Amino acid sequence: MDSALQTFEKRQKALRRKHERMARGYVNKLDRNGLITQRPDSKLGGILFKLVMLVVLAIVVSKILLLAALGQEAYLTHLTNLQAGGTAEQAGAWLMQIDPVTAKVAEGVALILN
Incomplete structure (x- = not known):
């Protein structure tokens, strides 16, 4: 029972x-x-996806703006300084490394900024 x-x-x-x-x-x-x-209705999945996409977009935009404002040489020196740091800094350096798409878009943004 x-x-x-x-x-x-x-x-x-x-x-x-x-x-x-x-x-x-x-x-x-x-x-x-x-x-x-x-x-x-599972509305959380849509919200979570939008949040992740917003974070990714913010990281990509910040990479582009930093690369356009600093220039490639200064940006690379900042990345090498980050790579020499601890685990969190190394993860940030890996995340902020220059990829081909970011480089091309940053060139266009640098022309607009200058």
């Missing part, structure tokens, strides 16, 4: 969590059997 009560409470807890998620939004889906079911 105790195991039956535990499984019932487990199912009830799962159902309560599902209803709490559905209160924030749900989507109607068509099953294989032709039955329309309602499932919680």
Whole structure:
């Protein structure tokens, strides 16, 4: 009897969590059997993807602006100083290294800035 009560409470807890998620939004889906079911809408995935893309865009734009403002020689000296530092500085140097796309775009931005 105790195991039956535990499984019932487990199912009830799962159902309560599902209803709490559905209160924030749900989507109607068509099953294989032709039955329309309602499932919680997963809006977090879209928000997380947008946040990651925004961070990547910010890093790329900062690389381009720094490279255009400092020039390639000064930028490379800053990178070598970072590579001589600790683990966090080395990770930053790896992240901020010059790639071909950044170099080409920075050339165009440098022409606009000068």
